[in-house]
Amino acid sequence: MTVEVLTLDALDALERRLVGVKEKRQIRRSMAAWARYKGFEPAAHHLLIMNELERFIASDEHDVLLLHAPPGCAKSTYISALFPSWYFANFPQNNILFATHSDDFAHRWGRRVRNDVTNEPGNSGTYASGGSVLTSTELVVATPAATQINYDAADLSWTGTTITARGAVTFRNVGTAATDEIIVANSFASDVSTSGGTFTLSWHVNGLFFIDYA
Secondary structure, eight states, X not given: OEEEEESSOHHHHHHTTOOSHHHHHHHHHOHHHHHHHTTOOOOHHHHHHHHHHHHHHHOSSOSOOOOOOOTTSSHHIIIIIIHHHHHHHHOTTSOEEOOOSSHHHIIIIIHHHHHHHOOOOXXXXXXXXXXXXXXXXXXXXXXXXXXXXXXXXXXXEEEEEEEEEXXXXXXXXXXXXXXXXXXXXXXXEEEEEEEEEEEEEOOBTTBSEEEEOO
């Protein structure tokens, strides 16, 4: 997998595509407005799915939301493609972990989300466009009760850089940006800048991400 830094978080990337303050506010408030902006016209069952997603993230009542629908009803379009970027626009301080059941889904949906949320800087110092390959990657059972698995890697540093970044994405490089598979999107919450200095990504004590299956 490879990590690249971003010049803007998803919110900035979305706002640069919007026309007018009213439309910006409407899209951030409503996932249906975001879907229409992306060229979709939600049917009644799509509106129900989006309503449940909005209710779920607005409440602390439940930890898990399961949505079941038959094949061909565009649930992946709304949940796997449209929802992550809309969520990131509203909660840029949070991180997102994408998980799919097959390589095919990772190809199709991961790259669509990546194209919505990323805006990578150009070459600067030892940072080259496309990012750097993760090293010393490992899966670690993190708790004595063996209920949590961490995915960790060595920290990354680029010297002699002049960069302003708001986040980073970790993705599986499969050859081209159009087919790369996004794994994790991390937000820095605010801009982090260097001017001819060293830009460092230090991973959390729990690694790039963890899975708690208790």
